[in-house]
Amino acid sequence: xxxxxxxxxxxxxxxxxxxxxxxxxxxxxxxxxxxxxxxxxxxxxxxxxxxxxxxxxxxxxxxxxxxxxxxxxxxxxxxxxxxxxxxxxxxxxxxxxxxxxxxxxxxxxxxxxxxxxxxxxxxxxxxxxxxxxxxxxxxxxxxxxxxxxxxxxxxxxxxxxxxxxxxxxxxxxxxxxxxxxxxxxxxxxxxxxxxxxxxxxxxxxxxxxxxxxxxxxxxxxxxxxxxxxxxxxxxxxxxxxxxxxxxxxxxxxxxxxxxxxxxxxxxxxxxxxxxxxxxxxxxxxxxxxxxxxxxxxxxxxxxxxxxxxxxxxxxxxxxxxxxxxxxxxxxxxxxxxxxxxxxxxxxxxxxxxxxxxxxxxxxxxxxxxxxxxxxxxxxxxxxxxxxxxxxxxxxxxxxxxxxxxxxxxxxxxxxxxxxxxxxxxxxxxxxxxxxxxxxxxxxxxxxxxxxxxxxxxxxxxxxxxxxxxxxxxxxxxxxxxxxxxxxxxxxxxxxxxxxxxxxxxxxxxxxxxxxxxxxxxxxxxxxxxxxxxxxxxxxxxxxxxxxxxxxxxxxxxxxxxxxxxxxxxxxxxxxxxxxxxxxxxxxxxxxxxxxxxxxxxxxxxxxxxxxxxxxxxxxxxxxxxxxxxxxxxxxxxxxxxxxxxxxxxxxxxxxxxxxxxxxxxxxxxxxxxx
Numbered sequence: 001x002x003x004x005x006x007x008x009x010x011x012x013x014x015x016x017x018x019x020x021x022x023x024x025x026x027x028x029x030x031x032x033x034x035x036x037x038x039x040x041x042x043x044x045x046x047x048x049x050x051x052x053x054x055x056x057x058x059x060x061x062x063x064x065x066x067x068x069x070x071x072x073x074x075x076x077x078x079x080x081x082x083x084x085x086x087x088x089x090x091x092x093x094x095x096x097x098x099x100x101x102x103x104x105x106x107x108x109x110x111x112x113x114x115x116x117x118x119x120x121x122x123x124x125x126x127x128x129x130x131x132x133x134x135x136x137x138x139x140x141x142x143x144x145x146x147x148x149x150x151x152x153x154x155x156x157x158x159x160x161x162x163x164x165x166x167x168x169x170x171x172x173x174x175x176x177x178x179x180x181x182x183x184x185x186x187x188x189x190x191x192x193x194x195x196x197x198x199x200x201x202x203x204x205x206x207x208x209x210x211x212x213x214x215x216x217x218x219x220x221x222x223x224x225x226x227x228x229x230x231x232x233x234x235x236x237x238x239x240x241x242x243x244x245x246x247x248x249x250x251x252x253x254x255x256x257x258x259x260x261x262x263x264x265x266x267x268x269x270x271x272x273x274x275x276x277x278x279x280x281x282x283x284x285x286x287x288x289x290x291x292x293x294x295x296x297x298x299x300x301x302x303x304x305x306x307x308x309x310x311x312x313x314x315x316x317x318x319x320x321x322x323x324x325x326x327x328x329x330x331x332x333x334x335x336x337x338x339x340x341x342x343x344x345x346x347x348x349x350x351x352x353x354x355x356x357x358x359x360x361x362x363x364x365x366x367x368x369x370x371x372x373x374x375x376x377x378x379x380x381x382x383x384x385x386x387x388x389x390x391x392x393x394x395x396x397x398x399x400x401x402x403x404x405x406x407x408x409x410x411x412x413x414x415x416x417x418x419x420x421x422x423x424x425x426x427x428x429x430x431x432x433x434x435x436x437x438x439x440x441x442x443x444x445x446x447x448x449x450x451x452x453x454x455x456x457x458x459x460x461x462x463x464x465x466x467x468x469x470x471x472x473x474x475x476x477x478x479x480x481x482x483x484x485x486x487x488x489x490x491x492x493x494x495x496x497x498x499x500x501x502x503x504x505x506x507x508x509x510x511x512x513x514x515x516x517x518x519x520x521x522x523x524x525x526x527x528x529x530x531x532x533x534x535x536x537x538x539x540x541x542x543x544x545x546x547x548x549x550x551x552x553x554x555x556x557x558x559x560x561x562x563x564x565x566x567x568x569x570x571x572x573x574x575x576x577x578x579x580x581x582x583x584x585x586x587x588x589x590x591x592x593x594x595x596x597x598x599x600x601x602x603x604x605x606x607x608x609x610x611x612x613x614x615x616x617x618x619x620x621x622x623x624x625x626x627x628x629x630x631x632x633x634x635x636x637x638x639x640x641x642x643x644x645x646x647x648x649x650x651x652x653x654x655x656x657x658x659x660x661x662x663x664x665x666x667x668x669x670x671x672x673x674x
Contacts (some may be wrong), residue, residue, distance in 0.1 A: 009627040010198060016034065020056060020115045020118075020145070021115075022112045022116065022120060023107070023108075023109075023110075023112060023117055024115075024268065024596040025107045026105065026107045026108035026109070026564065028083060029082045029105035029107045029108070030104065030105055030108065030116065030121065032081070032105075033046055033049060033104075033105060033615070034122075036171050036303070037050060045077050045078070045079050045084075048073055048074075048076070048077050048084070048103075049074065049077055049084055049103040050103075050129070051070065051073060052069050052070045052071075052073040052074035052077070052084065052086070052101070052102075052464065053069050053100070053101065053102050053103060053129050053130075054066075054067025054068055054069035054099075054100040054101040054102070055067060055069070056131065056133065056134075057302070059303060059306075060133060060137045060138075060267065061137060061305070062302075062303045062304075062305050062306040063301060063302065063303050063304030063305035063306060063307070063308075064302040064303060064632065065096050065133065066082065066098045066099055066100075066299070066302070066632055067098070067099070067100045067101060068088075068099070068101045068393035068394070068494065068630060068632070069086070069100070069101030069102065069103065069393070070101070070102065070630065071086045071151065071391075071392065071393050071630055072630065073103075074086040074101075074103035075153055077103065081105075081107075082105040082106055082107050083105075083106045083153075084104075084105070084106065085103070085104050085105065085108065085113075085150055085153070086101060086102075086103060086115050086150065086151050086393075087101070087102050087103075087104055087110070087148060087149065087150040087151070088100070088101055088102070088149050088150075088151075088393070088396070089102060089117050089130060089145060089147075089148050089150070090145070090146055090148070090149070090343065091130075091132075091143050091144065092143070092144035092145075092146055093132055093133055093138055093140055093141070093142065093143055093144070094138075094140040094142075095138075095140075096133075096138065097485050098133075100130050101393060102117075102122070102129065102130065103117070104150075106153075107448035110148065110149065110150040113148050113150060114145075114147075114148035116129065117145055117148055118145055119263075120290055120553075131256045142209075149396065151391050151395065152271055152391070155387060155388045155389065155390065155391070156387065157387055157388055158381060158387070160406050161383055161387035161388065161402075162384075164379075164380035164381070164383040164384035165380075165384035165385075165388070166386055167377075167380050168377060168380050168381055171377055171661075171662060171666075172661050172662070174255060174665075175255050175256060175257060175260065175660075175661050175662075175665040176257075176661070178252040178253075178256040178257075178665075179256040179257040179258060181252060181256070182249075182252060182253055182256040182258055182259075183256075183258070185249070202452055206330075209311065216592065222613075224354075228317055232666075241298075254665065255665045255666075256665070257660060257661075257665075258663035259664075259665070260659075260660055260661075260665045261660055261664075263609075264606065264609050264610070264660065264664065265606045265609070266605060266606065266609075271652065272588070273338075273342075273519075273588065274337075274587075274591065274599070274600040275583070275587035275588070275596055275599035275600055276335060276338075276537040276584065276599075277599070277600070277604035277605050277608040278599030278600060278601060278604045279331060279335065279580065279583070279584070279599055280332075280335060280604075280611055281604050281607045281608055281611060283328035283331045283332060283601075284328070284611050284614060284615060285648065286325055286328040287318060287325065287328045287329065287615070287645065288320040288324070288614075288618050288647060288648060288651060289320065289325065289644055290319070290320065290322060290325030290326060290328075290646055291618065291619055291622055291637075292622055292640065292643060292644045293320040293427070293640060294320075294322055294325075294485070295397075295619070295622050295623065295626060296601045296622075296633055296635070296640075297394075297635075298397070298505055299394055299626075300394055300626050300629060300632055300633045301633055301634070301635050302630060302631075302632035302633070302634050303634060303635055304635075306635075306636045312552070312555050313555075315548065315549065315552055318548060321484070321551070321552070322484045322485040322486070323483060323484030323485070323548075323551030323552075323555070324547075324548045324551050326484075326485055327547070327548075327572075327573070327576050327612065329432060330505075330508040330576050330577055331474065331576070331577070332432065332436075333435075333439065333505065333508040333509040333512065333577070333582055334508045334509070334511055334512040334515070334577040334581060335512060336436050336439065336472060336509060336512060337439065337443070337508070337509040337510065337511065337512020337513040337514075337515070337516060338512040338513070338515050338516040338519070338581070338584070339512075339516065339518065340367075340439075340440050340443040340512075340513065340515045340516065341443055341446075341447065341512070341514075341515075341516025341517050342516045342519070342520050343363070344363055344443055344444060344447050345516075345517070345520045345521065346520070347359055347362075347363060348447070355444070355448060355451065360444050361445075363444060364441060364614040367437060367440050368410060368415075368437070369667065370667060371415075371436075371437065372413075372415075372434055373662060373666040373667065374612065374613060374616060374658060374662050374663045375412065375430060375433055375616065376412065376413065377407055377658070377662050378427060378430070378616045378617065379405055379412050379426055379427055379430075381620065382401055382402070382405055382426070382427050382620060383402055383405045383406065383409075385620070385624075386398045386399075386402045386623075386624075386627075387402055389624065389628070390628065391627070391628070392627050392628035392629050392630055393629065393630045393631070394626055394627055394628075394629050394632075395627040395628070397623060397626070397627060398623055398624070398627040400423075401426070401427070401623065404424055404425060404426045404630035405426035405427065407423065407424075407426075407658050408420065408425065408426045409426055409436075411425070411426065412426055412427065412430060412434075415433065415434040415437045415438070416434055416500070417430035417431055417434050418432075418434040418435045418438075418500040419434075419501070421492060421495050421496035422495035422496075422499060422500055423492060423495060425500075427619070428618045428619075429615075429616075430616070431500040432615075435500065435502055435505060438502050439502065439506060439509040441515075442509075443513055444639075446460070446510075446513050446517075447517070448463070450517055455584050461514060463509060464506060464510055465507055465510060465574060467503075468505075468506040468507045468510075468573055469507060469570035470570065471503045471504055471570075472498065472504040472569045472570040472573075473566040473570030474566070474645075475497050475498050476562075476565055476566045476569040476570070477496065477561040477562065477563075477565070477566040477567075478561065479493045479494075479498075480557065480558050480559065480560060480561065480562075481493065481494050481497075481498055481499060481557075481565070481569070481602070482494065482555070482556075482557045482558075482565075483554045483555070483568050483569050484548075484551055484553060484555065485499060485571075491560035498569075500626060505575055507574030507577065508573050508574060508576070508577035510574075511574060511577040511578055511581055512581070514579065515581040515584065515585070519584075519585065519588065525589045525590075526589065527585075527586065527589045527591050532568065533586060533591035534580050536586060536591075537582075537586065537591075539579075539582070540578075540579040540582040540583060540586075541579075543576070543578065543590060544576065544577040544579045545577050547572045547575055547576050547579075550568055550572070551572075554568055555659075564670070569601050583595065583599075587599060587600070592617060598642055607652070609659065610652070610655040610656050610658075611655070612659070613654070613655040613656075613658040613659045613662075614651045614652060614654075614655035616658075617651060617654045617655055617658060618655075619649060621650055621651060621654070622646055622647060625643075625647075
C-alpha cells in the first residue's frame, strides 16, 4: 500500500464521528480497516476489502464509467469484530453519472456510510479509495455525491413480499391440486367401468345379429364415462358418477391442467385472420429483442457510448434501436382494435342484433377477466421474487421495481398505471395492458356510431385521428422530445407526457377498430385485380420503409422546436398501423403471396396461444439477469444474439407454464361460473 496512509489520524475519524453522529463501533471498525492498509503487509481481510473496492477500468470514453467492484469478495470478509458490507456510492462528475462499489465494516449503517463518504474519510493524503475519473478523460474532476446504498447480505422478506409469495404459491397450487384430483376420479371411473365394458363387449358379440349395441365410452371435460342408462349401476359407480357430474367437480375440471391444456398446443390453422398469429409472434420477438438491449443499455453496458454510436446510426440494428423496435407495440394496438371490433360485432349478431347495456357490460368484463388474473400474478411475482433472490451489483433497478409495486399496485388493479410516468409504474411494461383496456372501452362507442350513421362515424374518427396526431406533434415540439424512446431516463418528460398516454397512442387502435368493422361487415372483396394488390403492397412497404428510415434520420434530440420531429411524431405510429392493416387485408383476400404463407404457418398458432404470458414474463427474466450481474455487460452482436436466444427460450418455457397454470385455468373457471 501507499506510504501516504501512514499519515492517517484516528483522532480525525473520532472527531468526525462526534460531529456527524456516526456510531463509535462503526468509526472504530473503519479506523481499524484503514490503519491496517497502511501496514507493509496488511492483513488478508484488509487486502480483500481493498480489492473489493471498484477500480477505474479501460475505455471510459466508450462508456465504461461504473465501477461495481466485487460484491462477493466483500461479503466473504469475516473478522472477529466485523464482516464486510458492500455499498454503492452514486456520483456525478459532469457530464456523466456513475457508481462505485465500496467495502465497509457491517457495523456501519447505510446513512453512516454516506456520512463517511461525504467527509471523504476514504481519502487520506494523496490516496483515495474512491478516486474521480482523471482530468485527462473528463475535464471536470469535481465529484457530486448524491446517494449511497448498501446491499443486504441476505434477502429481506417483509410482510407485503410474504403475502405476494403466498398468493403466487396458492394460485399455482390450486390447478395442480385440481389436476391430481381429476386424474384420480378418472382413474377410479375407468377402474369401475372396465369389467362392465368387458361384459358388454361379450354380449355384443352374442347379440349383434339382433341389432344390440354395446354402450360406448365417451369423454367430456377430460372425464371418461360410459352410457349405462339401460342397466342399473352399482353403488360405487353411482358415487363416482355423482362426483364427476357435480358443479364443483365441473369447476375443478376447468381449473385442472386437463381442462386448461386442451388445445393449447394445437397447431391447426384458425378459421379467419390466420395471418394475425404470425404478426403477433414476430412483433413479440421484436419487443423481446428491444427490451433485451434497452434494459441493459440503461445501466449495465461497459461500452454504452460505443453501442449508441453504432446502433443509432446503422439501420441493420433495427431489432435493437428503440424507435423501430417499439413500433411493434403499435402493431399490438392495431390487432387489439381489430379483434375488439370483430368480437363486439359478433356478440351483437348473436344477441338478435341488439346493442344492449348488458351486452356492453359483458363485453368489458370479459376483457377485464381475460387480462387481470395473469397481470396481477405478475405484479405479485415481481414483488415477491425480487425481494428474495440474491442481489447483484446492478440490483438497484430491481429495487426500484419492488418499491414502485408496493406503492402503486392499485394502479395495475384499476388498469390506470399508464397515466403515471413510466419511472413510477409497477412493472413498467404493463402500461400496455392499461392503455389497451382504455381503448377497448371506446370500441362500443364507435360500433354504436357505425350502426347509427356511417357518416357520423367517419367524422368522429377523423377528429380523433387528427386530435391524437396533433397532441403528439405539439407535445414533441413544445418539450423538444426525441422521436424514439431514449436509451437513458434523462428525458423523463418523454415518458411523463408522451410515450404511454392514451391521447398520443390512440391512432393505431382506431385504425384497428375501423379495419375490424370493415373486414367483419364487408360483402365482397375490396381487391378485385392484381394491379390493385400490387399498388397496395408498394404503398404499404414504402410507408414502412420511410417510417423506419426517418427514425434514424431524426434520431438527434432537437435543441428547439422542430417541425420535422413534430410531424413525424404525430403521424408515424398511425401510418405504421395502416401499413400493417393493409397486409392483414391483403392476406385475407388472397393477395398475400409468400408473406401470407409465412404469417399463416401452423407453428405460430401454439406460440400465439401463450404470447400474452410471454409478453408479461420476459421483462422479469431480463431484469433478473441484469440485476444479478457483478460486472458490466459488454455489448457485441454475438453476445446479445446469444442472450436474446436464451431469453426467448426461457420466455417460451415460462410462458407455457404460466398460461397452463394461471391464465387459462382462472379464465375458464370464471367463464364456467358465468
